[in-house]
Amino acid sequence: MTLILTRSTLRTLLADATEDVADAVARAHRDLALGRAVLPAPPVMAVPDSDGAFLAMAAASAPDGLATVKLLADLPGNRARGLPAQRSTVLVADTDTGACLALLDGAEITRVRTAAATAVATRALAxxxxxxxxxxxxxxxxxxxxxxxxxxxxxxxxxxxxxxxxxxxxxxxxxxxxxxxxxxxxxxxxxxxxxxxxxxxxxxxxxxxxxxxxxxxxxxxxxxxxxxxxxxxxxxxxxxxxxxxxxxxxxxxxxxxxxxxxxxxxxxxxxxxxxxxxxxxxxxxxxxxxxxxxxxxxxxxxVGLQDLAVARLLIDLARQRGVGTEVDLTG
Known part of the structure; x- marks a missing residue:
């Protein structure tokens, strides 16, 4: 089964998890330095005859047992439409079986993991x-x-x-x-x-x-x-x-x-x-x-590894609290 987590559900799960997110992001960066995670540079797919671009932000982590891809749309023209200039969705797979474990809206994840990375770096450098x-x-x-x-x-x-x-x-x-x-x-x-x-x-x-x-x-x-x-x-x-x-x-x-x-x-x-x-x-x-x-x-x-770390945290929290929607993609 694949767990679907919407933005509103993610916002609820993240409301009291600020330090947990920072811990997850810090651990992900340590794993990368120690060779326990993989983080390729994301390909940038520019849309012909447009100022829009799509990035496939991939990562894999042995400790978390996950491989993820966040498809990020960077579409400056959306501002004139009253829409967000960036939109994203995170797909999460199990590294052992390849099963699609979850599909998560990317906006809230991106926002909190970005702030968490700043907090981690500031504590280390300021x-x-x-x-x-x-x-x-x-x-x-x-x-x-x-x-x-x-x-x-x-x-x-x-x-x-x-x-x-x-x-x-x-x-x-x-x-x-x-x-x-x-x-x-x-x-x-x-x-x-x-x-x-x-x-x-x-x-x-x-x-x-x-x-x-x-x-x-x-x-x-x-x-x-x-x-x-x-x-x-x-x-x-x-x-x-x-x-x-x-x-x-x-x-x-x-x-x-x-x-x-x-x-x-x-x-x-x-x-x-x-x-x-x-x-x-x-x-x-x-x-x-x-x-x-x-x-x-x-x-x-x-980076996609930050998305992966927070996705692991959120999937575990959602399972514990019994929230989200389960879908059988193979049915």
Missing amino acids: RPDAATLGLVGTGPLARAHARALLPGGPYEQVVLWGRTPEHAQALATWIGAELGVPAKVLPDPRAVTEAADVLCTLTPSRAPLVRGAWLSPGQHLNAVGAPPRPDHRELDTEAVVRSTVVVDAYDTARAKSGDVLLPFAEGALREDDFRRELGDVLTGRAPGRTSRDEITLFNSVG
Whole structure:
């Protein structure tokens, strides 16, 4: 039987699982570093005569006993239709039998696993005395990041900016009321960058919003929001060059991360400058932060192994709670 989990069911299952998701994502990256998981670079299928593209984000894990593929549609034209620019579905198979175990809506999984990866990387790379969290972008991904980073964290305040002032103020109000941390809206990305100890960029920008000239010694950056396209980025070249770069997966970053590929194409960055993976830092195979004044950057493209780890967690939770719909695909 195949378990079908809809977005509303997933949202319910994930409501009280923030730390469990972070633990699952961290374990997945350690498994990748230790050779217990497989993560090929996803092929990008550009649709002819369109700005749309489809990515098949595959992964397999021996400890989890799963192989997964998330089909991600990146369709900028959807915005004019009032539809999400990105949509996805995750197919989950058993590595022993090949049976299709589950089919899950990908939107909620993508959002929470992305925020969880940021939280894991920030704990590994940021200074322990970081007190101000900065958010550039105010959409659902920003809310997910606030929920993943703030509870139990060291932050005394949040500063944020978004293109739509009403959305920015609504996010600041929600953070204060829901998460109990004071939050205020600043006038532009520069003000947020200069005020933040930890900065998350969470926009679908094509052009840089954060510049290296604005950075301060000791900051930690999470570049998260740019779509998986080699010509999209949120940070300028100077910001990347000034930073020690850690990627979620080198092969994926090398294929589709504009934040490192554009500086690389300009000759400002070498491949060795962005080979360090999060799993290597978590397992101690590579250093993370090495000094108080070092600027660190987690370049988060998003990988299928993160989807797999969260799918394993959700399938187990759904079975325990008796939720979801069972379908016999072979009938």
